[in-house]
Amino acid sequence: MEKFVVHGPCHLKGEVTISGAKNAAVAILPATLLVKGKCHLENVPNISDIRAYCKILESLGSKIEYVSDNELIIDNSEVSSAIASYELTSKFRASYYLLGSLLGRFDKVQIGLPGGCKLGARPIDQHIKAFKKLGAKIIVRNGNVYASKTEQLKGTNIFFDVVSVGSTMNAILAATLADGITTLENVAKEPHIVDLANFLNSMGANIKGAGTDIIKITGVKELHQKSSYSIIPDQIEAGTFMAAAAATQGDVLVKNCIPKHMEPITAKLIEAGCEVEEFESSIRVKMDKRPTSFNIKTLPYPGFPTDMQPQMSILLTLGEGTGTILETIWESRFQYTDELNKMGANITAHGSTAVFTGVEKIYGAPVIAHDLRAGAAMIIAGLCAEGQTEITEIHHILRGYENIIGKFESLGAKIEYIKTEDDE
Secondary structure: OEEEEEEEOOOOEEEEEOOEOHHHHHHHHHHHHHOOOEEEEEOOOOOHHHHHHHHHHHHHOOEEEEEEOOEEEEEOOOOOOOEEOHHHHOOOHHHHHHHHHHHOOOOEEEEEOOOOOOOOOOOOHHHHHHHHHOOOEEEEEOOEEEEEOOOOOEOOEEEOOOOOHHHHHHHHHHHOOOEOEEEEEOOOOOHHHHHHHHHHHHOOOEEEOOOOOEEEEEOOOOOOOEEEEEOOEOHHHHHHHHHHHHHOOOEEEEEOOOHHHHHHHHHHHHHOOOEEEEOOOEEEEEOOOOOEOOEEEEOOOOOEOHHHHHHHHHHHHOOEOEEEEEOOOOOOHHHHHHHHHHOOOOEEEEOOEEEEEOOOOOEOOEEEOOOHHHHHHHHHHHHHOEEEEEEEOOHHHHOOOOOHHHHHHHOOOEEEEEEOOOOO
C-alpha cells in the first residue's frame, strides 16, 4: 500500500515551477499517430498517465526515445496496429483519444473502454456521434469500442448536445485528415484544446477557431514531421499551488504558468482576501489572514474549472462565514467532503451543491484520495491541519501531478511517501 503522510500546519513560502499540462499532453501524444514520422515533444509532464500512454503507443508500434524526463521523440513511421487492449486503456480516461487519431490512419480500430477517476456517469456518446457524422461505423461491445470506415472520413457539420472537452478534441483528431471541411459547434474552449490545435497546425493541419464557439477543420492529405513542440503549462497544477498558498496563509511565486488561463481562479482568490500579483509567466499569491468565504459555480472554460473546486474548498472549509460550491459538470465530485468532515470541517453536501460553514481549525486524520483533484485537496487540507494526515489511494494523485511531494517540500511542507507490503 502507498500513502502520503502530511505533517501540519505549515505556511508555504518560496517558488514552484509548473509542469506541462496533463490535459493537453494526453491528447497530443495520440495525435502524433497522425504523423507517419517523428514528433519531438517538450515540456511533457512526467506522470503516470503519460507513462501509461507511452506504453500504449509502444504496443501499437511506436518507437519512443526519452531525451529527458520531460522530452520525448516519438517515431510513428512503423505503427502497424490499431488495437489497444483494455488492460492498457482502462487505467485512465483520456485513452479514448486513440479513437480519433487511429481512425485518421487506419480503416479498423479497436480500443478497450477507458477508465479513470470515478466522477459519475462519463459517457462517450458525443464522441461516437462525431465519428458517425464523419462517416465511421462504431460498435461498443464486450468492453471494447470498434470503429471502422470503408472510405476516407468526410467533412461535415457537427453540433454537440453538451459542451464536452473530450468529444471536441476527439472530433478535431478525426477530422484533421478527413476529406473536406468539418465545422464543430457548441464546442469546449479550454486551453488544452487550443494547444492540441496549435500542435496539429504546426505539422500542416488546417484548424481555425479553437478556443471560440465554432471550430473549422479543413482536412489535409497528410501531416509532416515537427522539429519540436512545447506543451503549455498546466492550468490546474498552477491553480492547485495557488490555492495551497492561500489556504496555508503562505507566500508563493508560481512560475511557468499563463496568467490569462488562471483568471477564474485568481478572481476567487482575490474575493477570499488574497494578494495576487501577475507577471508575464508567473503569479505570486500571498495570504496572511483567514479567508473570507465565497461561492463557486463550476462551468466550462472560461468559467470556473471543475478540476479546481476540491482544492479551493479548503479555503471555504477554513473561511469566515458560509460559502457554497455548485457543481455543474460531474455528479459525484463531492466524495471528498466526507474526508474533510473527518478532519473537523463543517460541510453539508447534497446532490450538486455543497455548503461550507467555515471553522477556525481542522485536525489531521486518515483520509482517502477518491480522485485526482480530491487527492490534491487532501494534501492541502493536511498542510493546514493540526497534526498528521494520512492519505491513501494516492495513485490517483500520481496520475496528474509531477513530483508533487518534491514541489511541496521545496515550499516548506513536510510530506512523507510510504510504501508498505499489502496485507496477505
